[in-house]
Amino acid sequence: TTTRCSVVVVGAGFSGLSAAKLLAENGVEDVVILEAADRIGGRVRKEEFGGVSVELGAGWISGVGGKQSNPVWELARQSNLRTCFSDYSNARYNIYDDSGKIFPSRIAADSYKKAVESAIRKLRNEESNHDADLSVLAETPSVPKTPIELAIDFILHDFEMAEVEPISTYVDFGEREFLVVDERGYECLLYKMAENFLLTSEGKILDSRLKLNKVVRELQHSRNGVSVKTEDGSIYEANYVILSVSIGVLQSDLISFNPPLPKWKTEAINNCDIMVYTKVFLKFPRKFWPCGPEKEFFIYANERRGYYTFWQHMENAYPGSNILVVTLTNGESKRVEAQSDQQTMKEAMEVLRKMFGPEIPDAIDILVPRWWNNRFQRGSYSNYPIYINHPLIDDIKAPLGRIYFTGEHTNEKFNGYVHGAYLSGIETSKALLEEMRIEKEIIGENEAFL
Ligand code: FAD
Numbered sequence: 001t002t003t004r005c006s007v008v009v010v011g012a013g014f015s016g017l018s019a020a021k022l023l024a025e026n027g028v029e030d031v032v033i034l035e036a037a038d039r040i041g042g043r044v045r046k047e048e049f050g051g052v053s054v055e056l057g058a059g060w061i062s063g064v065g066g067k068q069s070n071p072v073w074e075l076a077r078q079s080n081l082r083t084c085f086s087d088y089s090n091a092r093y094n095i096y097d098d099s100g101k102i103f104p105s106r107i108a109a110d111s112y113k114k115a116v117e118s119a120i121r122k123l124r125n126e127e128s129n130h131d132a133d134l135s136v137l138a139e140t141p142s143v144p145k146t147p148i149e150l151a152i153d154f155i156l157h158d159f160e161m162a163e164v165e166p167i168s169t170y171v172d173f174g175e176r177e178f179l180v181v182d183e184r185g186y187e188c189l190l191y192k193m194a195e196n197f198l199l200t201s202e203g204k205i206l207d208s209r210l211k212l213n214k215v216v217r218e219l220q221h222s223r224n225g226v227s228v229k230t231e232d233g234s235i236y237e238a239n240y241v242i243l244s245v246s247i248g249v250l251q252s253d254l255i256s257f258n259p260p261l262p263k264w265k266t267e268a269i270n271n272c273d274i275m276v277y278t279k280v281f282l283k284f285p286r287k288f289w290p291c292g293p294e295k296e297f298f299i300y301a302n303e304r305r306g307y308y309t310f311w312q313h314m315e316n317a318y319p320g321s322n323i324l325v326v327t328l329t330n331g332e333s334k335r336v337e338a339q340s341d342q343q344t345m346k347e348a349m350e351v352l353r354k355m356f357g358p359e360i361p362d363a364i365d366i367l368v369p370r371w372w373n374n375r376f377q378r379g380s381y382s383n384y385p386i387y388i389n390h391p392l393i394d395d396i397k398a399p400l401g402r403i404y405f406t407g408e409h410t411n412e413k414f415n416g417y418v419h420g421a422y423l424s425g426i427e428t429s430k431a432l433l434e435e436m437r438i439e440k441e442i443i444g445e446n447e448a449f450l
Helices: 015-023 072-080 086-091 105-130 134-139 147-158 167-173 188-195 247-251 265-270 332-340 343-355 386-396 418-449
Strands: 002-010 031-034 046-048 053-054 061-063 083-086 175-178 216-221 226-231 235-243 255-259 274-275 278-285 297-300 308-312 321-327 365-367 381-383 403-405
Touching: 002 015, 002 226, 015 031, 015 188, 015 235, 015 418, 031 235, 046 365, 053 321, 061 072, 061 167, 061 418, 072 175, 072 188, 072 418, 086 105, 086 147, 086 321, 105 147, 147 188, 147 297, 167 418, 175 381, 216 297, 226 247, 235 418, 247 265, 247 274, 265 386, 278 332, 278 343, 297 343, 321 343, 343 365, 403 418
Parallel strands: 002 031, 002 235, 216 255, 235 403
Antiparallel strands: 046 053, 061 175, 083 175, 216 226, 226 235, 274 381, 278 321, 278 365, 297 308, 308 321
16 A cells, blocks of 8 residues: 655654654644554653553653753643652762672762763863874773772763763753653653644544554655655655654664665764663562662672662652662673573572672562664664764764654754654754745746746
8 A cells, every 4th residue: 555645754752753743833734653663652661560650761851950941841841740859969879889888988989089080081082082192191091990980980981971071961951850750651741742733532642644563664765755665565655754763773774775875874873872771670579778868879889890780769759669770781781681581680689689688588570671672772872972973963864865864863962862852853844844845935936937
């Protein structure tokens, strides 16, 4: 079957839906949204676990309380989203060693300060690296070696780079972060958005322009239009396509382009790093961890960097839920994705027994999201080296004829965040609307001429 429309939006995450909404608001109603999964939301996804709703993907609204208002925070307010303020800064004072002792706060603070200074030096070195200036060698930052140094290096680099370099999200929108703890899930913001331009009823999207389970496999493009082919054999002929799939999907072979993408485009896509970030949820029959003020986050220091390092209890969010979350990244995420959940539970229990003693109860349930192995994601979010941001992102987002690229990875200031995805959709649709306006003018002129 062949369907004709003016624009096909590929992907119904935050960026795809915000792009479609802006088009609708500007009179482009003839849009089809093709989503590979059986649900909207993409990397915003909740699941029921241990009696509560947990967020497998984005969990926080980052960047609140500053001069400018974060648009995702605005959506949250309109939806009465339940959130909980998070203060990571105390995590460094809750660092456990292998024998269950907490490092004295002075030692932790000193190590933290050293790690920040070292990270700043490393960054400066990388920035000036192109000159290969030998004097830089004298400044070589120290390499973290001890368990506490490794633990701090991990949380600094994989979570808190804001301590090292100003991050636009915090500079523009504020430094506060709120954990989403709403039974409806973070994704209810998308349903709220959808109400404005799609046919919905009782929280469900009924609009036939949104098509779920449609895996796009091929984009055949020319000067005249784009033909979009899906895995189930459907064809959509459109004047334009907005492609919102993740950088990981662009790096994979899920979607083929005909003619193929030019070299500058594939090079830019392949040069973007992908962060894999995994929240492993564990449910217990009772709690055995401290729950007082400033105890929400805690750290396990081990000689292996990133090995079950960063922990959070969910008692502030859902009192009595008896759930712990441990965050893994990159190599550890991939390793854990490849093994059985039983094995992961065993490893996590060994670590917890080192911190809290042998008598603690076994976990009764585990949830391990697999963002790396999900062929519609292939990772958690884009991770641009700070100093080569601009040209790379420009090439990744540059339209290719009638194909427009959007998504968190195309947002220069806020990549890696939900608001980055949301704002990228708006930016892409603005560019496309301008292109459509120019095309219309040219056609108008030609018709007048004839
Ligand atoms: P996506 O949400 O990935 O949307 C793309 C859509 O395209 C998906 O629905 C996908 O199914 C679909 N798709 C893929 N391939 C095809 C195909 N071939 N055909 C059709 N459809 C296809 N951000 C924050 O702000 N705060 C956080 O705390 C935070 N934590 C995170 C934790 C994790 C574990 C992860 C994974 C992400 C986190 N993020 C966080 C990042 C945030 O989730 C993303 O930046 C944002 O959701 C990306 O939206 P997007 O629209 O760009 O992409």
